[in-house]
Amino acid sequence: MFDEDALIKELNFKAVRSSGSGGQHVNKVSSKVELTFNLYKCLVFNENQKERLQIKLKHRLSKDGVLLLQCDESRSQHKNKMLVIKRFLNLIKTSLIIPKPRLVTKIPKAVIRKRLKNKKIKSDKKINRKKPDLD
Numbered sequence: 253m254f255d256e257d258a259l260i261k262e263l264n265f266k267a268v269r270s271s272g273s274g275g276q277h278v279n280k281v282s283s284k285v286e287l288t289f290n291l292y293k294c295l296v297f298n299e300n301q302k303e304r305l306q307i308k309l310k311h312r313l314s315k316d317g318v319l320l321l322q323c324d325e326s327r328s329q330h331k332n333k334m335l336v337i338k339r340f341l342n343l344i345k346t347s348l349i350i351p352k353p354r355l356v357t358k359i360p361k362a363v364i365r366k367r368l369k370n371k372k373i374k375s376d377k378k379i380n381r382k383k384p385d386l387d
Contacts, residue, residue, distance in 0.1 A: 253348060256341060259296045263340070264288045265333060270324040284324035285332040287340055292317035301348060308347035 267282040291297075291305055291313060306313065313319055321343075323336035 287321040289319040
């Protein structure tokens with residue numbers, strides 16, 4: 253499908269301080285990792301794949317075609333980098349999957365008959381619940 257190693261080489265990483273509370277450790281360590289990926293300058297994908305990614309990731313891409321992912325789940329910068337790479341590769345793989353077209357099938361006559369029979373049984377059951385008409 254595509255070369256993961258070549259794709260990882262095209263990624264840009266930046267370490268940033270994590271947001272939120274956490275005390276002294278958070279205030280002095282840059283453990284949050286930001287991954288940026290420019291889809292338009294990518295050499296790994298062909299034009300069809302780029303077009304598909306652009307359609308699938310249109311809400312995640314900036315106007316310049318840059319995808320930005322962040323990870324600050326762990327206190328370790330290295331773990332966060334591995335997590336964000338895994339998340340990125342998973343996102344790309346799922347975006348490149350082309351769904352199979354649905355085959356239109358005809359409903360079998362036996363199924364239609366069974367459904368109508370069940371409807372008739374239910375309607376008879378409800379009719380029998382009514383008070384008898386004594387006129």
